Amino acid sequence: MSILTNLKTRLTGEKAALALDDIQALILRSRPEPYVGVHAMLHIDDAAGGRDLLRRMAGHVPSAAGWTDDRDAWMGLAISFQGLKALGVPQASLDTFPLPFQQGMAQRAEQLRDFGSNAPEHWDEAFAPGACHIALTIYARDDAALAVALDQAMKELDQSSGVTLVGRHAFGADADAKNPFGFRDSISQPFVAGSGVEPLPGQERAIAAGEFILGENSETGKPVAMPEPPELGRNGSFVVLRKYESQVGAFNDFVRSQAQSESDEELLAAKLVGRWRSGAPLPLAPERDDPELGADPQRNNGFDFSRDPRGLVCPHAAHMRRLNPRDSQLSILTDVNIHRIIRRSSTYGPKWHRELTAQDDTGERGIYFIFISARAYDTIEFLQQEWINRGNFIDLGTERDPVVGLHETPGTFTIPQQPVRRRVDGVTTFNRLRGGEYLFMPSLGALRWIADARWS
Template identity: 30%
Template sequence: MSTSAPPPLDLNNIQGDILVGIAKKTETYYFFQIDSSRVNDFRKQLSQLVPLIYTSAKSQDDKKKIADRKRTDAGLLKIGGVNIVFSRKGLNLLGIKDNTGDTAFEAGMLAGAKDLHDNGTTTPDNKFDPDWIPAFKKQIHGLVLVSADSHQTVDESLRKVEQIFKVGTPNATIYQVLRLVGDVRPGNEAGHEHFGFLDGVSQPAVDGVDNHLPGQDVVRQGIILVGRQGDVTTTRPAWALDGSFLAFRYLPQLVPEFNAFLKANPVPGVLPPDFASDLAGARLVGRWKSGAPIDIAFAADNPTLGADKQNNDLFRYNFDFDQDIQSQARCPFAAHTRKTNPRADLDQFGGTELKRILRRGIQFGPELTAEEISLGRTQKDRGLLFAAYQSNIPNGFQFIQQSWANNVTFPPGKKDQKTGGTIQAGFDPIIGQAGPGLPRTMNGFDPKAQSTNLSLTAEWVLSKGGEYFFSPSLPTLKNVFALPADQREL
């Protein structure tokens, strides 16, 4: 990539799900393979897809329209946002062989499944076979994301995409490998993941794009976009400018089992039992279900605080071992929200900016049935379609999973001033993975006995596969990935 300054940022050039996020009630992930005998045809057709691509400018405009509609009760805005991304194998098939400078993307997620501590087995020839659904072990060349206000709108948009690529005809240039459908949860659960906790509370704002709230982290554009200020990788091809890397993970959740664990492991000495179990969940997650951070609301939930979008301005996990009450009494070091965004815990080491990601996932699956609640056992698939954008996967998603969530020594670089040893906080109880068959523990669960380990009897979030993708800018999609205009008629 050129060392000269890039042109001013133009949101019309950036796919819509990256910087702003496409507003959605439902979303379909359409994973595909390209017919290797029809690559040129696919590249010709790709130019026809470009006009359907939702841009960040369009997403930003939609957010304003949605805000206006909420004030006037005008109903849902019809949205059918299409984005497209490609794996390394997909780029290879298109003849785009340039190294992107991102080692995780170049290798693919399957190659790194063992390092992520996904469950699986090692074959006799010493190859790791993750416990993924079969589709993610196949070659996936690309992914079409369709975000919409309704399933009907998704179907309309997907029909247009399939018509462009002649899906279902003898001349089809792509084949569906897998289709996953996610939906915002209904009613009062909208915005909450399946364990019941408000999600997406601490997304960072991107400098020059978002109007950030007090306390909200602001990251440079290059933390998310390739080639912009803050992108620490300098060996990029010119066409990568204003693209972003997408980490996708298919994450079923064992909700009845998680709820049963909380019921069986209330915070000691707290009454009544139901409240003690709710407090247990809050200490594992780092927030109450309302979204209220336990670093502030450490004794009881505060729904008003949870609903306040500025509540991130009120806490930083200020780390002070001279005042032991300020260490884990309020919030365990291993709590999910603290593990994935340690805030002031890392201020003396340069902060967390390089590790921030923009999450754009959605929940999937039905609500709990009465039988599941009664038995305490999952019978229907539900969970999270995790999707996160960043300019550098090893610094972003991979680092958060491997070096924070899976790392029992946390916060990194900190010493226990009483013992002089490293702090052994344990695993992130929600997404931390120990590796196949290995136990997980955390401490800090009991605020009155912070060094006591809690055995995490199961993994309640299961990794069942995924892939790394590159989301190109619209100029790159049109002029590099699509067949150049002067070759389309040959």
């Protein structure tokens, strides 16, 4: 069952409570499977020219009003703080944005634990401080649809002045939607209250819309603080974009070095991630992969960890369990629901295969980790500090996430077993950060408000 077909079977028939015609579709619309696309980073050299381009591009950004409808391609648009300044947004409005957004991702390296090989001095030029003002993302079902959408976008850029294309990167995956390490990706997504769609098994209750849409009530019962005036902030959201270069061969080598057979390799890889490569979760397939389960959106997220409190099936340190502990008992109490994120990650480069070694890690494979949240900057800095690069919250001290953690020296991964737990040594940095930015995704009305300089 495709993502789109699955969504249509879950329509409630009731009118959505959100202002879907003002919200960018990318916030609610998942990428297709298979998918192709392009990320483009633009720099604004002239405010009037930048606003002219924004006006042109806004017409190609669909709203969420038809987010469950068939569509061959669609675009999302987000703007950095320096981009808003370059567009001429008044200082009084700029001052109402969160401090991390104002500072930008590179300046928040300490809070993000972006040290060593992940430090900003190693990032791509497109993500140098102040370089990326506008980020455009186009998702499409196939190459033909992408070509049409990309041609439209480039024509608008060519007809505008005062804007420079500083980076462009193609991405895509086949119908299996596998990430660079060969695992089905972006399975677990929160259910947004008021979107007009029933949740899937495993999505638990609806998460308050204000956790994702500015101006709506959040899990606290009140809206998260939003930029002012309301014409600028309402129905928008915040975006975290982080480009990773995946060390797929090094990951393969590590797994091989710790296993006696191919089946042992697959089990260890599943323990590191929390799912088998097909997407089947360990709590539902504890002993072997189940591709049919992994491909079934009605079942592949229908689980919790209540029957695995010790982590004997899915280790507490597994990537999936760290980033969504669900009902796990945590040593450091945390409201998991205010750290939920809508993921729009995209894979780039050739597909994974078992024979790859560290010598094949030439920088051609990776993932753009992109997520949307009204609390995006608090969330990513919390995740980086606590759930990814520490282990205190699960009684594992300094142990880090085995997939996305920064391991400046070889680390350890703990697998609970009876009678004695197993510690796997030699975990290294399997995803190296190559850039990123903090972005604001305005509503469609706000795009027009900026483009027309309605503050004047």
